[in-house]
Amino acid sequence: MTDEVVLLDFWPSMFGMRVRVALAEKGINYQYKEQDLKNKNELLLKMNPVHKKIPVLIHNGKAVCESLVIVQYIDEVWNDRSPLLPSDPYQRAQARFWADFVEQKAVYAVGKKLFSTKGEEQEAAKKEFLEIYKTLERELGDKPYFGGETFGFVDIALITFYSWFYVFETFGKFSMEAECPKIIAWAKRCLQKESVAKSLPDQKKVYELALELFGLK
Amino acid sequence: MADEVVLLGFWPSMFGMRASIALAEKGIKYEHKEEDVFNKSDLLLKMNPVHKKIPVLIHNGKPVCESLIIVQYIDEVRNDRCPLLPSDPYQRAQARFWADFIDKKVYESSRSLWTEKGEEQLEAARKDFLESFKTLEGELGEKPYFGGETFGFVDIALISFYSWFYVYETFGKLSMEAEFPKIIEWAKRCLQKKSVAKSLPDEKKVYERVLDLRKIFHLE
Numbered sequence: 001m002t003d004e005v006v007l008l009d010f011w012p013s014m015f016g017m018r019v020r021v022a023l024a025e026k027g028i029n030y031q032y033k034e035q036d037l038k039n040k041n042e043l044l045l046k047m048n049p050v051h052k053k054i055p056v057l058i059h060n061g062k063a064v065c066e067s068l069v070i071v072q073y074i075d076e077v078w079n080d081r082s083p084l085l086p087s088d089p090y091q092r093a094q095a096r097f098w099a100d101f102v103e104q105k106a107v108y109a110v111g112k113k114l115f116s117t118k119g120e121e122q123e124a125a126k127k128e129f130l131e132i133y134k135t136l137e138r139e140l141g142d143k144p145y146f147g148g149e150t151f152g153f154v155d156i157a158l159i160t161f162y163s164w165f166y167v168f169e170t171f172g173k174f175s176m177e178a179e180c181p182k183i184i185a186w187a188k189r190c191l192q193k194e195s196v197a198k199s200l201p202d203q204k205k206v207y208e209l210a211l212e213l214f215g216l217k
Numbered sequence: 218m219a220d221e222v223v224l225l226g227f228w229p230s231m232f233g234m235r236a237s238i239a240l241a242e243k244g245i246k247y248e249h250k251e252e253d254v255f256n257k258s259d260l261l262l263k264m265n266p267v268h269k270k271i272p273v274l275i276h277n278g279k280p281v282c283e284s285l286i287i288v289q290y291i292d293e294v295r296n297d298r299c300p301l302l303p304s305d306p307y308q309r310a311q312a313r314f315w316a317d318f319i320d321k322k323v324y325e326s327s328r329s330l331w332t333e334k335g336e337e338q339l340e341a342a343r344k345d346f347l348e349s350f351k352t353l354e355g356e357l358g359e360k361p362y363f364g365g366e367t368f369g370f371v372d373i374a375l376i377s378f379y380s381w382f383y384v385y386e387t388f389g390k391l392s393m394e395a396e397f398p399k400i401i402e403w404a405k406r407c408l409q410k411k412s413v414a415k416s417l418p419d420e421k422k423v424y425e426r427v428l429d430l431r432k433i434f435h436l437e
Contacts, residue, residue, distance in 0.1 A: 064310045069310050
């Protein structure tokens with residue numbers, strides 16, 4: 001019996017991108033269904049009645065929701081290739097901790113303030129945004145990836161924000177390359193992977209969409 | 218080599234309680250170190266430099282932080298007894314989904330019930346709180362536990378809020394028994410387990426502590 005895998009997603013969503021990267025890492029064939037978030041369809045509402053959000057992975061008709069839950073699910077089901085989480089329980093706990101850090105610090109919500117606020121509020125958001133990334137840069141250290149030698153869970157959780165860097169930098173008036181060079185070096189290393197390159201939309205396309213979506217100039 | 222397990226906790230914290238329950242479920246001996254969250258120890262700051270919060274599990278000198286991550290870690294290290302997460306990946310994903318729901322929806326609204334001053338904000342928090350428990354009661358359905366026949370991850374994630382029900386009822390002006398009889402029934406079932414009964418502090422003690430906290434935050 002062949003697996004039927006469907007992904008309900010929205011192309012600029014950094015949460016959806018995480019699932020795309022995980023599916024690509026595992027070489028899983030799936031059907032991508034672009035969602036209109038202003039006009040949610042029956043399938044999305046039926047598959048994620050609790051949050052009504054994307055991404056939703058539908059595996060043989062059964063829904064899995066929440067991007068990091070989905071990535072772990074993909075890793076556990078297709079456990080014969082390209083492990084995304086470490087096999088050691090302690091390393092696994094560290095990976096979950098850093099992925100949770102990215103979630104808790106709400107990079108997207110903070111980043112959003114960079115283009116939706118001005119003056120003091122924007123300055124505070126910029127400070128917070130850079131602090132988050134500097135903490136991550138310290139954690140990365142001199143490792144090629146957050147997991148060490150191989151690309152994994154924390155890299156997947158974080159790399160997808162890269163598509164939005166141009167938006168954040170332009171409105172926040174700063175340069176990630178200048179502020180967090182190790183993060184940029186790490187991001188470029190990740191982008192050399194086909195799974196990442198084909199899952200992340202172009203920064204300029206995201207910028208154009210952000211201008212439209214948020215009514216920015 | 219014997220394991221050295223230390224848990225940095227704070228007795229009213231529902232997050233700390235989750236770790237205590239998991240350790241008790243697995244029959245793991247450990248040293249509990251009570252932290253004063255207003256005067257954090259050097260050990261806590263060293264073991265959790267990123268968030269500076271409890272609980273922190275220190276296993277043979279190495280820290281694990283964040284309550285649900287600690288519970289999963291305990292389950293994976295002591296995987297020879299009392300599984301806390303299901304073995305099936307799909308069921309496991311569902312368990313993680315609901316634990317995440319509890320952290321996102323229940324914690325925020327419940328905290329607002331006793332920290333908000335404005336009538337409007339309190340009413341909004343009350344609405345969110347009631348909605349989130351209604352969703353959880355729906356998910357529980359007729360099952361004895363959230364995981365089905367056996368006590369598990371989602372039960373651990375939620376039961377720790379039980380010690381705070383009296384606080385929510387008092388400040389939120391609601392009755393958990395009246396609004397969510399199935400949740401109360403489920404909670405009483407969980408409390409029959411020794412691991413839960415010994416990890417949850419008395420509701421009235423938590424309430425008294427909250428009264429102190431409200432004075433400290435100038436809410437009284």
